[in-house]
Each structure stands twice: as C-alpha cells, then as structure tokens.
Amino acid sequence: MKVSVLGLGYIGLPTAAMLALGGHEVAGFDVSPRVRAGLRRGAEHVADLEVRKLAVDALATGRLTVADAIDRADAYIICVPTPNAADGRPDLTYVHDATAAIAPMLRKGNLVILESTVPPGTMDRVVAGALRERGVSPDDVLLAHCPERVIPGAIVRELKENSRIMGGRTPEAARAAKDLYASFVQADMFETDCTTAELVKVIENTFRDVNIALANELALLCEELGIDAWEAISLANKHPRVNILQPGPGVGGHCIPIDPHFLADANPFLTELIQTARRVNARMPNHVVRRIRELVPEAEGGTKIALLGASYKANVDDSRESPTERIDELLREHGYETAIYDPVASGFKRPLAPTLESALERADALVLVVDHDAFRPIDPAAVAKSMRGRIMIDARNLFDPVRWERAGFEVHTLGRRSDAKQRPSQMGERQKRVTAGMS
Numbered sequence: 360m361k362v363s364v365l366g367l368g369y370i371g372l373p374t375a376a377m378l379a380l381g382g383h384e385v386a387g388f389d390v391s392p393r394v395r396a397g398l399r400r401g402a403e404h405v406a407d408l409e410v411r412k413l414a415v416d417a418l419a420t421g422r423l424t425v426a427d428a429i430d431r432a433d434a435y436i437i438c439v440p441t442p443n444a445a446d447g448r449p450d451l452t453y454v455h456d457a458t459a460a461i462a463p464m465l466r467k468g469n470l471v472i473l474e475s476t477v478p479p480g481t482m483d484r485v486v487a488g489a490l491r492e493r494g495v496s497p498d499d500v501l502l503a504h505c506p507e508r509v510i511p512g513a514i515v516r517e518l519k520e521n522s523r524i525m526g527g528r529t530p531e532a533a534r535a536a537k538d539l540y541a542s543f544v545q546a547d548m549f550e551t552d553c554t555t556a557e558l559v560k561v562i563e564n565t566f567r568d569v570n571i572a573l574a575n576e577l578a579l580l581c582e583e584l585g586i587d588a589w590e591a592i593s594l595a596n597k598h599p600r601v602n603i604l605q606p607g608p609g610v611g612g613h614c615i616p617i618d619p620h621f622l623a624d625a626n627p628f629l630t631e632l633i634q635t636a637r638r639v640n641a642r643m644p645n646h647v648v649r650r651i652r653e654l655v656p657e658a659e660g661g662t663k664i665a666l667l668g669a670s671y672k673a674n675v676d677d678s679r680e681s682p683t684e685r686i687d688e689l690l691r692e693h694g695y696e697t698a699i700y701d702p703v704a705s706g707f708k709r710p711l712a713p714t715l716e717s718a719l720e721r722a723d724a725l726v727l728v729v730d731h732d733a734f735r736p737i738d739p740a741a742v743a744k745s746m747r748g749r750i751m752i753d754a755r756n757l758f759d760p761v762r763w764e765r766a767g768f769e770v771h772t773l774g775r776r777s778d779a780k781q782r783p784s785q786m787g788e789r790q791k792r793v794t795a796g797m798s
C-alpha cells in the first residue's frame with residue numbers, strides 16, 4: 360500500500376518507519392524543514408536512539424522516503440500536535456490544517472487515519488468538517504481514529520506490542536485501518552466507532568492524571584501529618600487491588616497534562632474530579648518552590664538553586680510542559696539565581712548548564728526534579744565540594760538520604776516530613792527499607 364504520513368515527530372516517525380519495514384511504500388512529510396533535513400542526515404535530530412535506528416533502517420530499505428510535499432497515496436496518517444491553546448482549550452488547528460492539506464489528493468475509497476490524541480467528536484467536527492470545506496464528502500473516504508499509546512523511552516517495543524483501538528467512522532473504515540496496522544502491530548486490535556476511540560485514549564491519560572493527583576495529594580497530607588508518603592503508598596499498594604502511582608514535582612509532557620482538558624472542555628459541569636486532579640498536579644511545582652523558599656530564603660541577590668533534570672520525566676529528552684520549567688520560572692520570579700543540569704533533555708526553553716559542576720558552583724541548594732538513571736551515581740561527597748550550601752531536596756525520592764546525610768547534607772524529600780535534623784538515621788534507614796521493598 361502507498362501511505363503518506365503527516366507529522367514526523369515522536370509518534371509519526373516511528374509509525375512511518377514501522378509501516379515501511381512492514382512492507383508499505385511510505386512517504387513521510389513534515390512541515391518543519393528542520394525535521395526533514397535531520398531525517399535526510401540520518402535522523403540525527405532524533406534523541407531516542409532506538410527510534411533513530413528504526414528510522415535509519417527504514418530509510419535504507421528505500422520504502423521510507425522524506426517528502427517535501429504531500430504525495431498522493433492510498434492511506435494518509437495524521438500525527439500532528441494537539442496542544443492546549445493559551446485559554447486552556449484544545450487547539451485543533453494542526454489537525455484541521457493537515458486534513459485540509461490532504462483533501463485535494465483524496466480519491467474515493469482512500470483511508471484517512473488520525474493518530475493524534477483529540478477530544479471526543481473531533482473526527483466528526485474537525486476532520487470531516489475540514490474535508491467538507493474543501494469539497495470532499497467524508498462519506499467517499501474511510502475515516503478512522505487510531506490513537507497511539509506508546510510510552511516515550513520504549514516506543515519501538517510498544518508500537519509492536521501494545522494493543523490498539525481502531526475507531527472507524529464506519530465498520531469498513533475500522534477494518535481497513537486494522538489491516539494496515541497489522542503489518543507491524545503484534546497485539547490485539549479492537550474495532551469500534553471513532554468517537555469511542557477518541558474517548559478511550561483521553562480516558563487512559565486522564566486515569567493516570569487522576570491517580571497521580573491522588574499520590575500528590577497524599578504526599579502533601581503526609582508532609583503535614585509527619586508520615587512518609589512513599590512508605591505509606593508502597594504499603595497501600597501491597598493490597599491486591601490498589602495501585603497508586605508515585606508523587607512528584609508535577610506532571611509534564613505532551614499528553615497527561617493536556618488530554619484531561621479535552622474531557623473537561625466537553626462538559627465543565629460533569630468533570631469536577633478531572634478538573635480538580637489537574638489543579639492538584641498543576642500546583643505541585645508551586646509546592647516544591649514553597650519548600651525551597653522555606654529552606655533557602657532568598658537573600659539580597661545571589662542565592663542560587665541548582666536544579667537536576669529539565670525533561671518532563673525520567674530518561675526521556677522531551678521537555679514539553681516540564682515541571683522544571685515552571686519551578687525555574689517561579690524561583691527566578693522570587694529573585695533566585697538558577698542553574699539547570701540535564702544530560703538527557705533537549706529543547707528546553709532556557710540554556711542548560713554544560714556540566715553538573717558548573718550547575719553546582721556556588722549553589723545554596725540542590726533540587727532533584729527528574730529521576731534520570733544518569734543521576735543515580737552522583738556522589739554526594741563530590742557535590743559537597745562544588746556547592747556553597749548543604750541542602751538537598753529530592754522531589755522524586757531517587758537519592759539515598761543516608762549517603763547524602765553522611766556527606767553533610769540536610770536532606771528533604773517531597774512527601775516526607777522535613778525533620779531530617781530531628782531523626783536523620785531513623786528516616787534514612789526506614790527510607791532504605793521501603794525503597795528496597797519497592798524494587
């Protein structure tokens with residue numbers, strides 16, 4: 360089959376490559392000249408090395424090509440961004456514009472698939488609407504929504520192994536989409552209508568947002584009650600039907616902080632829980648900053664905070680909607696000097712420190728925001744030599760508090776009472792037991 364993939368980002372590129380390796384003739388098109396040029400130079404702009412290799416392998420077959428304009432095809436797959444607009448409402452202009460761009464190419468019976476995550480009703484309102492505006496009857500083509508469920512960091516494996524929802528505007532469209540994806544998806548593919556598929560995808564990310572909000576609320580409560588939230592959640596999860604996620608400094612990325620708004624926007628009155636969860640998670644960077652300000656009051660200029668981690672979560676380069684961005688912004692609004700070190704992140708809005716040492720230089724406190732594996736081996740004794748202060752705040756419960764305390768640090772962990780001075784050894788030992796039990 361001849362396939363045209365629009366949008367060659369985190370999702371579109373590996374999907375295009377998989378289809379090409381699965382035997383289809385795939386023309387990938389991205390509006391960004393930077394992306395097209397990067398792909399032609401061996402996908403050098405792609406930070407995920409597995410995805411880069413997948414793309415290089417697919418390009419080498421000759422069945423994946425990078426196009427400078429949309430090619431005529433049998434099937435079109437749209438993988439464009441779906442951010443929130445400044446007013447918090449879904450911005451579906453990318454979806455609209457991509458659909459409008461393929462409209463002149465369409466012939467009767469072509470398959471048009473939207474992979475981007477969208478609010479329920481988008482296929483009918485925006486996709487079918489954009490086709491009608493361009494004089495194409497949506498009934499003349501097969502329209503399907505096939506949302507993506509991969510986790511950044513394991514995209515290549517999950518593209519093959521995750522089950523998928525094939526939402527067709529007609530049963531025939533769902534079946535046609537399933538046939539196309541069968542070239543690389545090894546798991547179950549469930550056929551349904553496209554509005555249900557839209558809702559299912561958004562429910563999945565909303566479920567995670569609400570669960571994380573519960574963990575975050577418990578963390579705040581535990582700090583007040585003097586209980587270790589990490590221990591309490593770990594013990595609660597020993598229940599066979601309880602699985603609370605981990606607290607943290609906020610929720611980032613292009614999916615979880617955005618998608619719940621798609622439901623809230625559908626009906627603000629019926630989505631109180633979803634909106635509250637979003638607010639709880641959105642306020643976590645403020646809580647981290649509040650704790651920093653209690654521990655390191657800003658002096659007359661020159662108080663410096665070193666932040667570890669800029670991406671939105673561990674071991675991925677994506678820094679869209681990253682909690683670090685908000686923490687950094689708030690700290691600087693309060694007059695702190697900041698330096699951010701992250702050997703993994705790309706695309707962060709401010710320049711990052713080139714080395715850990717340069718970030719730590721003259722720092723009064725160190726705050727771990729992202730639990731990258733690359734941070735695990737950091738030696739607190741070496742950190743102590745570079746820093747001015749001796750405060751370490753761990754917002755992800757990554758570091759062993761006993762080691763840091765031994766190196767002379769006052770250790771504070773999100774979700775745990777800040778009483779390191781009162782019972783350091785007990786806290787450290789207890790923390791070690793809980794962490795060992797969780798691994």
Ligand SMILES: NC(=O)c1ccc[n+]([C@@H]2O[C@H](COP(=O)([O-])OP(=O)(O)OC[C@H]3O[C@@H](n4cnc5c(N)ncnc54)[C@H](O)[C@@H]3O)[C@@H](O)[C@H]2O)c1
Nearest residue numbers: 365366367368369370389390391439440441457475476507
């Ligand atoms: N990143 C993830 O882990 C993930 C997971 C599941 C679902 N999704 C969803 O997939 C969609 C895409 O996300 P992403 O992370 O791949 O975004 P991305 O920003 O990495 O990639 C989107 C690409 O589309 C290009 N683009 C924009 N308009 C275009 C057009 N009209 N024609 C051709 N190219 C165009 C952009 O230049 C960009 O390179 C979003 O709806 C997102 O919510 C993402």
